[in-house]
Amino acid sequence: MISTLHVEPLFLLSYTIAAYLIGVWLQRRTKVALANPTLIAIVFVGLLLWVTHMPYATYFANVQLLHFLLGPATVALAIPMVLSLEHLRRGLVPTLAALLAGCVTGAVSAYALVRLCGGTPQLALSMLPKSLTTPIAMGVSDAIGGIPSLSAVFGITAGILVAVMLPSLLRLLRVTDPAATGLAAGTAGSGIAAASVIPLGPIPAAFAGVAIGVNGLLTATLAPLLARLFAHW
Amino acid sequence: MAILRAFLVLLLAQLVGEALHRALHLPLPGPVLGMALLAAVLLLRRREPDEALVTTSNGLLRWLGLLFVPAGAGVVANLPLLRSAWLPIVVALVVSTVLTASVTALVMQALQRRGERVVMEPLKETQP
Numbered sequence: 001m002i003s004t005l006h007v008e009p010l011f012l013l014s015y016t017i018a019a020y021l022i023g024v025w026l027q028r029r030t031k032v033a034l035a036n037p038t039l040i041a042i043v044f045v046g047l048l049l050w051v052t053h054m055p056y057a058t059y060f061a062n063v064q065l066l067h068f069l070l071g072p073a074t075v076a077l078a079i080p081m082v083l084s085l086e087h088l089r090r091g092l093v094p095t096l097a098a099l100l101a102g103c104v105t106g107a108v109s110a111y112a113l114v115r116l117c118g119g120t121p122q123l124a125l126s127m128l129p130k131s132l133t134t135p136i137a138m139g140v141s142d143a144i145g146g147i148p149s150l151s152a153v154f155g156i157t158a159g160i161l162v163a164v165m166l167p168s169l170l171r172l173l174r175v176t177d178p179a180a181t182g183l184a185a186g187t188a189g190s191g192i193a194a195a196s197v198i199p200l201g202p203i204p205a206a207f208a209g210v211a212i213g214v215n216g217l218l219t220a221t222l223a224p225l226l227a228r229l230f231a232h233w
Numbered sequence: 234m235a236i237l238r239a240f241l242v243l244l245l246a247q248l249v250g251e252a253l254h255r256a257l258h259l260p261l262p263g264p265v266l267g268m269a270l271l272a273a274v275l276l277l278r279r280r281e282p283d284e285a286l287v288t289t290s291n292g293l294l295r296w297l298g299l300l301f302v303p304a305g306a307g308v309v310a311n312l313p314l315l316r317s318a319w320l321p322i323v324v325a326l327v328v329s330t331v332l333t334a335s336v337t338a339l340v341m342q343a344l345q346r347r348g349e350r351v352v353m354e355p356l357k358e359t360q361p
Contacts, residue, residue, distance in 0.1 A: 020299045038298040038305060045306040056310040060303055067303040069293065072243040074264035075250070076290035078272040079282055094344035102337030109329040119321030123314070127325050131333055134301045139262025149307025150314070154322075156305060158330045166334060173335055180341035188334035191297060211337075217269055220261045 009062040016063055019044035036160055036192060042153075074135040081213035084206035091179060098180070099211060102187035103218045106131040111230055122146060125227060129219060130154040133190040136216040143220075144227040155190065162189025163196035178203040186211025235285035242286060243293075246271040 022044070023037030049059060060067070088095060107128050114124035126146035129137040134155050141151035166185055175181065182204030185193040194208035250267030253259060259266065275282050308315070315322065 016302050017299065020302060036298075038301050041299070041302045042305045042308065045302060046309045049306070049309050056307060059306065063303045066300050070300045070304070071247045071264045071267075072240065073293040073297055073300055075243045075246045075267040075271055076293045078246075078268045078275065079287055079290040080294070081268075082272050082275045082282060083287075085276065091345065094341055097344055098337050098341035101340045102333050105336040106329060106333035109332050110325050113325035113328055114321040117321035117324050119318050119325070123318055123321065124325075127322070127329075130326065130329070134297075134304070136262070136265050138304055139265060143262060147307075147311065149304050150311055152301055152304045153308040154326060156301065157326055161327065161330045162334055165331070169331060169334060170338060173339060175338040175342050177338075177342045177345060179345065180338040183341050184334040184338035187337040188330050213268065213272070216265060217261075220265050 008058075009065075012059060012062040013065065015048060016041060016045060016066065034160060034164070036156065038156055038192075039160065042156075070135045070138075074133075074139075077133065077213050077216070080209045084209045088206065088210055095179075095183065095207070095210065096214070098183055099187060099214050099218060102131075102184070102211075103215050103222065106188065106215075107219055107223060107226055111226070115230075121230070123150075124230070126150040127154055128223060128226070130158045131188050131190065132216050132219055133212050136220055140220050140223045144223050156192065159189040159192025162193035166193065166196065179207045182207030183211045187215045190215075235283075236289050239283075239285040239289035242271070243267075243289070 019041040020037050023035065023040030026040060027035045027037055045059065048054070049056060110127040110130055111124045114127045115121070119127075122145065125144050126141055126148075128144065128146065129140040129151050132140065132155060134152050137151045137155040138148040140146075141148045162185055166181070166189075170176075170181060170184070175184070178201060181200065182194075182197050185197045185204065186208035189196075190212050194205070194212060197204040197208050246267035247264050248267075249270060250261075250265070251263030253266050254261065254263040261269070
């Protein structure tokens, strides 16, 4: 029946968007980084699947529309990157060096720590792109043999971690430079962390934006090589 | 009309990215190649991206968090794995994230001190 064909996606799309909006409202009300809208929506969807015994594959097929838009949204990251690059030309060499150092540290330590603590290679490969913005993290994870949905959750969690602890970490390290602050946020915690440094001013915001794009490109290029190196461990 | 054209630009950039990914067996995912291509084209033209493209991109990026939900909810399918491997997951997430942020910030601050400090003009409208 045609009518029943349309009910499931309609209900699941509405439910997902409503859950996300509740998350946005909670974040505005509480101003707590842990009240992340994406995280809250995932919890709501998880509860729904648990209560109704709906398989995850059924849910995913019905909200495919939202997932599809991740592609053009990833391409759209080019625009904030280009707009902020205009302002960073002079600091290009330190910026690229810091990004490369952060990118390699993030990918190698993520893989090594999972393996050292007894995790499987597949879990370690899913952890490797955790510093990247979610659409890139999922693509990289898929390409190197990780589990994309796990990488998405790890990436969101890493972003929340950076947003929560970056101020005290930088105080501890005596880092006061606004460019270094933005770069650290974008490289370690991508979008969620970048959102947390935007209120600090235009310099941290611009550097965080560049860090998201460039770290995504760098790690996506290096990850397959690293995965091949790690294949024997 | 202009917004529709801007959306078409994003889709076409992704399409070319996907085609390159498949044809040349490049390690970068299609949308990432599309992003790099679009950034390269915009930089080579040496003009500000047109207004409709900025508006459309900001519109998509403003709700980026929502677009992660379908994939992120896949965690429920992986709950047994998360429960059995919580130790490596927690250690890697916390320690690797602290290391990444520290190394990036320290290298940037050290290199800037040695050379010339970044001179920044005030941003116009780059924030979504």
